[in-house]
Each structure stands twice: as structure tokens, then as C-alpha cells.
Amino acid sequence: MIKLCISCDSLARAVGADQVAEAFEREAAQRQLPLQIQRTSSRGLYWLEPLLELESAEGRLGFGPVMPEDVPGLLEALDKGGEHPLALGPVEQIPYLKTQQRLLFARAGITRPLSLDDYQAHGGFEGLRKAALMDGDAVVAAVLDSGLRGRGGAAFPAGIKWRTVRQAPAGQKYIVCNADEGDSGTFADRMLMEGDPFLLIEGMIIAGLAVGASKGYIYVRSEYPDAIRVLNEAVMLAREAGYLDVTGSGVAFELEVRVGAGAYICGEETALLESIEGKRGIVRAKPPLPALEGLFGQPTLVHNVLTLASVPIILAKGAAFYRDFGMGRSLGTLPFQLAGNVRQGGLVERAFGLTLRELVEGYGGGTASGRPLKAAQVGGPLGAWVPPSQFDTPLDYEAFAAIGAMIGHGGVVVADDTLNMAGMARFALQFCAEESCGKCTPCRIGSTRGMEVVDRLIASSDPAAREDQAHLLRDLCDTMQYGSLCAMGGMTAYPVASALKHFPADFGLASPEAAQ
Amino acid sequence: MPEETLDLPLIQRVLDNHKEVPGALLPILHAIQQGLGHVPDEAVPEIAHALNLSLAEVRGVISFYHDFRTSPPARHTLRLCRAESCQSRGAEALAAQLREQLGLDDHGTTADGALSLRPVYCLGACACSPALELDGQVHARLTPERLQALVKSCRVEAGA
Numbered sequence: 001m002i003k004l005c006i007s008c009d010s011l012a013r014a015v016g017a018d019q020v021a022e023a024f025e026r027e028a029a030q031r032q033l034p035l036q037i038q039r040t041s042s043r044g045l046y047w048l049e050p051l052l053e054l055e056s057a058e059g060r061l062g063f064g065p066v067m068p069e070d071v072p073g074l075l076e077a078l079d080k081g082g083e084h085p086l087a088l089g090p091v092e093q094i095p096y097l098k099t100q101q102r103l104l105f106a107r108a109g110i111t112r113p114l115s116l117d118d119y120q121a122h123g124g125f126e127g128l129r130k131a132a133l134m135d136g137d138a139v140v141a142a143v144l145d146s147g148l149r150g151r152g153g154a155a156f157p158a159g160i161k162w163r164t165v166r167q168a169p170a171g172q173k174y175i176v177c178n179a180d181e182g183d184s185g186t187f188a189d190r191m192l193m194e195g196d197p198f199l200l201i202e203g204m205i206i207a208g209l210a211v212g213a214s215k216g217y218i219y220v221r222s223e224y225p226d227a228i229r230v231l232n233e234a235v236m237l238a239r240e241a242g243y244l245d246v247t248g249s250g251v252a253f254e255l256e257v258r259v260g261a262g263a264y265i266c267g268e269e270t271a272l273l274e275s276i277e278g279k280r281g282i283v284r285a286k287p288p289l290p291a292l293e294g295l296f297g298q299p300t301l302v303h304n305v306l307t308l309a310s311v312p313i314i315l316a317k318g319a320a321f322y323r324d325f326g327m328g329r330s331l332g333t334l335p336f337q338l339a340g341n342v343r344q345g346g347l348v349e350r351a352f353g354l355t356l357r358e359l360v361e362g363y364g365g366g367t368a369s370g371r372p373l374k375a376a377q378v379g380g381p382l383g384a385w386v387p388p389s390q391f392d393t394p395l396d397y398e399a400f401a402a403i404g405a406m407i408g409h410g411g412v413v414v415a416d417d418t419l420n421m422a423g424m425a426r427f428a429l430q431f432c433a434e435e436s437c438g439k440c441t442p443c444r445i446g447s448t449r450g451m452e453v454v455d456r457l458i459a460s461s462d463p464a465a466r467e468d469q470a471h472l473l474r475d476l477c478d479t480m481q482y483g484s485l486c487a488m489g490g491m492t493a494y495p496v497a498s499a500l501k502h503f504p505a506d507f508g509l510a511s512p513e514a515a516q
Numbered sequence: 517m518p519e520e521t522l523d524l525p526l527i528q529r530v531l532d533n534h535k536e537v538p539g540a541l542l543p544i545l546h547a548i549q550q551g552l553g554h555v556p557d558e559a560v561p562e563i564a565h566a567l568n569l570s571l572a573e574v575r576g577v578i579s580f581y582h583d584f585r586t587s588p589p590a591r592h593t594l595r596l597c598r599a600e601s602c603q604s605r606g607a608e609a610l611a612a613q614l615r616e617q618l619g620l621d622d623h624g625t626t627a628d629g630a631l632s633l634r635p636v637y638c639l640g641a642c643a644c645s646p647a648l649e650l651d652g653q654v655h656a657r658l659t660p661e662r663l664q665a666l667v668k669s670c671r672v673e674a675g676a
Contacts, residue, residue, distance in 0.1 A: 014654035046643035184599030184638035261581035278541030280580035339642030340604040
């Protein structure tokens with residue numbers, strides 16, 4: 001019996017995994033070869049997808065990227081011991097994967113997403129089992145001690161939020177998972193929800209026990225239909241298996257998947273709460289903090305997918321184990337996402353502290369086009385464009401803040417020398433104009449005025465006039481950064497100001513000293 | 517129009533199923549659009565009445581979110597990703613190709629009602645950019661040839 005694994009991840013399928021699986025079924029039937037295909041999650045080695053894994057005595061052997069037309073040749077090779085031009089050797093020995101520190105993505109590519117048996121066989125529900133025997137204060141203390149910070153981008157210490165919600169007196173409290181992964185260049189939330197949904201569910205149940213919340217919502221963007229389907233099925237399976245009432249109290253934790261409707265701003269936590277309440281995604285002024293007055297006016301713990309999914313590991317292995325990863329005040333691991341013009345795009349989970357260069361040049365292998373590297377945008381569409389001269393900065397929240405950049409959700413979009421940074425600055429403002437909720441003036445008006453300034457700057461033939469427009473643009477960035485109500489307007493300044501600072505030539509500005 | 521009154525039973529069914537759910541408006545709009553392809557105007561007073569909202573509140577929500585349509589969609593919807601990662605791999609050239617090939621702008625619909633274009637900002641396929649979504653199916657590592665073939669497949673079927 002030949003046992004194969006092919007991913008059912010939506011991106012693996014977008015590059016042909018289903019067609020490859022079908023070709024194997026068809027060819028094997030024709031040859032009357034006994035064959036079994038398991039559809040697992042993805043390893044996140046996307047440049048090798050569709051990745052075929054063959055179960056063998058030496059572990060799983062990889063082949064990739066496989067196209068349907070490779071299948072007949074591959075079947076013959078598998079029959080004769082595995083020699084094939086696409087052979088990659090044991091998958092877990094591939095340096096890209098072997099050198100990672102996978103905690104959140106420990107099961108990625110190994111288990112079937114909706115198999116409770118697979119999940120439990122690989123450490124699933126250990127954290128919940130421990131948490132169920134602990135006092136809520138002890139669970140909160142573990143999260144505090146682990147040093148976990150919010151993974152959505154703001155990096156606020158998670159344990160402090162937990163303590164606030166736990167101590168808030170209320171009849172009804174909520175856990176809300178922000179799965180509105182709208183930041184371009186990021187896909188770790190999608191991978192986790194599609195590939196290991198029980199981990200997120202387990203994290204939410206633990207959070208519910210710890211802070212005293214009996215209802216949870218997972219708000220997923222509509223652009224992720226596979227994640228929505230998998231989560232809905234996983235919630236049903238977990239409920240049927242009794243995991244939503246793990247303490248046996250008879251009162252189950254209620255979990256509901258809510259679907260967004262294409263508004264980027266709903267990734268902002270207060271806009272997201274409005275959206276769950278059935279309203280337009282308009283940002284709320286803070287205070288009151290959502291931890292005290294959140295969803296439907298009740299104390300609400302709002303966290304990104306990766307934050308909640310880190311909790312079972314912290315409970316299962318202890319806060320000290322988790323805290324031993326990372327540097328400074330950036331503790332634990334972060335799944336970085338390599339995207340854009342990069343040779344080896346994929347997911348790289350490492351402890352904080354490796355440099356951007358190790359990530360882009362080491363794991364990524366440089367640009368896909370083979371042209372010179374120009375910049376990397378770190379942290380999504382509101383992140384700064386970082387020039388190669390700053391690539392030795394360690395990936396640490398504080399180190400990135402010190403260079404006027406941010407790590408955000410860990411997305412890294414690589415660009416070669418053909419990408420025009422004035423165009424990207426204009427795009428950032430255009431995106432903000434299109435997606436702004438309109439509540440505050442710097443964001444609503446500033447984004448449109450900013451586009452006009454960039455247009456005038458590029459169109460002007462007079463150097464002095466260009467310099468004037470550049471000055472105006474810097475001023476506007478400053479106003480948006482410090483005057484906006486939320487990060488949408490506030491951080492749109494990052495890609496704009498960084499493009500202007502590091503790549504003045506793209507704006508027709510001839511001042512190399514501006515690059516300092 | 518008489519056809520539109522045929523939508524009312526579905527709208528009523530959706531409202532009966534959802535109206536007790538806290539914050540029901542988005543799930544209701546999604547369910548109606550899933551059933552009818554869009555949110556018809558005659559649904560608005562029904563929804564407002566069921567949820568005890570004003571017409572303006574319901575219309576405000578429909579128009580706020582990019583996903584909700586108030587008119588029937590084309591037979592196929594192609595959403596090309598225009599975000600940074602795909603731009604760094606040639607998405608703008610693909611967008612220009614689409615505009616030229618179809619004679620449409622970025623939000624246009626072909627005259628035969630076969631295909632609508634919509635920009636999208638990130639499909640989570642960034643490790644294999646550029647990407648698009650055609651009728652809910654994501655295609656990544658897109659090339660100009662592949663894009664042309666996908667568009668053709670929508671139009672050929674329409675002519676048949």
C-alpha cells in the first residue's frame with residue numbers, strides 16, 4: 001500500500017493540489033495499485049506546493065512542486081524506491097523547515113485539520129485539560145508570566161487584558177477572536193484556521209474558563225471561505241465530543257463563527273465589535289476599553305487568532321517554556337510570512353530575534369525575479385518599507401519601533417528594484433481612502449489629500465516645487481500618525497513616510513542625505 | 517415586478533431563522549445574498565421591520581460593506597488581488613491586461629452579463645502571488661496566459 005499525503009490548504013489547492021490528488025487516484029486505479037491519499041494541512045513551504053509526501057520507514061519523503069503531468073512518472077518512481085527529479089528527501093530535514101521553531105504550527109502538514117484523533121495524538125487538548133483543573137487566577141497568571149503579547153500587531157501584553165476582563169464584574173462576558181486577517185502579505189491566521197482549527201478553539205475555551213466568559217465569537221473575513229467552512233465543522237465536532245463543556249458543569253461554552261463582509265477596517269477591534277453587533281464597522285473611541293465595555297457593552301477579551309492559539313501551548317508546557325523563546329520583551333515565537341517577490345515564499349515560525357536578512361535572504365532565498373532586492377514591507381499594508389541597509393535589525397517589537405517600522409502580524413512582502421516606491425506610497429493612501437471608516441478627519445480627509453499631494457509631487461518638473469510637496473506630505477503623515485483615532489489612519493503614515501525617506505529618487509527627489 | 521415578489525418567502529424564512537440572534541444583521545444579509553445572489557431593495561423594509569431598525573440603518577450597513585450587492589451579479593465574478601504582494605509580482609500588468617482584453621474598468625461588467633471584475637485586497641495567497649479568485653476558487657502563481665485562459669472559459673460558456 002502506497003500512503004501519500006497531499007495538503008488540502010486553500011493555497012495548495014490554488015496551485016493545483018486537488019488536480020494532483022485526482023491524477024494519483026486515477027493513475028493508481030488504472031494500474032490497480034493500492035494507494036491511500038490523506039489530505040493534511042500545509043507545511044507552509046508554499047514554494048514547494050503542491051507538495052507530495054510519501055510515508056516510508058524513514059519518515060515522510062517529499063516531492064514537489066508536483067504538477068498533474070508528473071504523476072505517472074512519480075508513481076513509477078515510488079514503486080522503484082523513490083528516485084525522481086522532484087524528490088526532496090525526508091520533509092522534516094528540509095533546512096527551511098528543520099531550522100524553524102514550530103510551536104503554533106507544530107502540527108502543520110502532519111495532521112488532518114478536522115480529525116480530533118490526529119489533534120489529540122499530537123498533543124491537542126493538553127492545555128485545556130490542565131486549565132480545567134486550575135483556578136482562573138492561576139490561568140491568567142500563566143498567561144502573564146509567559147510574556148505573550150497580542151499578535152494582531154499592537155503587541156499589548158495579553159495577560160493584562162485577561163486580568164482586566166476577569167476582574168470586571170458582569171453577568172455576561174465574551175471572548176472575541178479577531179480572524180479578520182485583512183493585512184496583505186499575511187496568511188498565518190488563514191493557515192492556522194484551515195489547518196489546525198481545534199488549536200484556536202482550545203485557546204478560546206481556555207480563555208472563557210479563565211476570564212469567566214460563556215460565549216465566544218470568531219469573526220472571519222469573507223475572503224477566507226475555506227477557513228469559515230473548516231471552523232464551522234470543527235466547532236460542531238468539538239461540541240459533539242464534549243470539549244465545550246470540559247469542566248462538566250453542564251453549561252457549555254458557546255462558540256459562533258461570524259463572517260465579515262469585505263471591510264478592512266473591521267480588523268480594528270472596536271470596528272469588529274460593531275460589525276458583530278450588526279452595524280457598520282465604525283471605529284469606537286477608547287476609553288472605554290473593550291475589556292470593560294466591549295461587545296454589546298459587556299467585558300470582552302478580543303485577541304488575534306495567533307494570540308489565542310498560543311494559549312494551549314503555554315498551559316500545556318508552562319509559562320517558563322514559552323518565555324524561553326525570544327529576546328528582550330518580545331517573547332515566544334512568531335510565525336513570519338514570506339511573500340511577494342521572494343524565491344521561497346512560505347511560513348517561517350521562529351523565536352523573535354532573528355534578523356530580517358536571515359528571513360528574506362536565508363529562508364526566502366532572495367527575490368523570485370533574481371533582480372536586486374529593493375525593500376521589504378514588514379507588518380502588512382500599514383507597515384514601513386525597510387531598505388536592505390536596515391535588514392540586520394533583529395525582529396523584535398522594540399528594535400523595529402526604533403527604526404520607525406513595526407513587526408505587526410509578521411507579514412513580510414519582498415520587492416525587487418522594479419517596484420516604484422512613490423507608486424506604493426500612493427497606493428497606501430488610496431487604500432486608506434477606500435477603507436477608512438470615515439469617523440476621524442485625519443484618516444478620512446488626509447488619505448485623499450495625501451494621494452493628491454503624491455500626484456502633484458510626481459507630476460511636478462520643478463525641483464523646488466517637488467521639495468515643497470514632499471514637505472507637505474511629511475507634515476500630512478505626521479498629522480495622520482498622531483491625529484487619527486485608530487491604527488488605520490495612524491499607521492498609513494508608515495509606508496508613506498518610509499518610502500519617502502528611503503527612496504527619494506522614486507519621487508524625483510534628488511537628496512541622498514534624506515536617506516539617512 | 518412580479519419576479520421580485522417571488523423572493524419574499526426566502527427573505528421571510530431567513531428573517532424567521534435569524535431575527536432572535538444578537539447582532540443578526542450581517543448573517544441575515546449574507547443569507548439573503550447567498551439565496552438570491554444580491555440583496556434586493558424589497559428586502560430592506562422587511563429586515564428593518566424584523567430587527568426594529570430604521571431603513572437608513574439597514575441601507576447604511578448594506579452600503580458600508582463591499583461584499584453586499586443590491587443588483588444581481590454577473591454569471592462569473594473575477595476578483596484580481598491588487599495588494600502589495602501581488603503588485604510586487606506583476607498584478608498591475610495583469611489588471612491592465614484585463615481592462616484591455618475586456619474593454620472594462622476595474623469594477624466593470626461585460627455587456628453580455630458573463631463576467632464582473634472586482635479588485636480585492638489580499639486573498640491570503642501571498643506566498644504564491646499573483647493571485648485571483650474566480651467564483652470562489654482561488655488561483656495563484658498567475659501568468660498572463662493563465663489569466664487569459666480563465667477569462668476565456670467564462671466567456672465561451674456564456675456564448676454556448
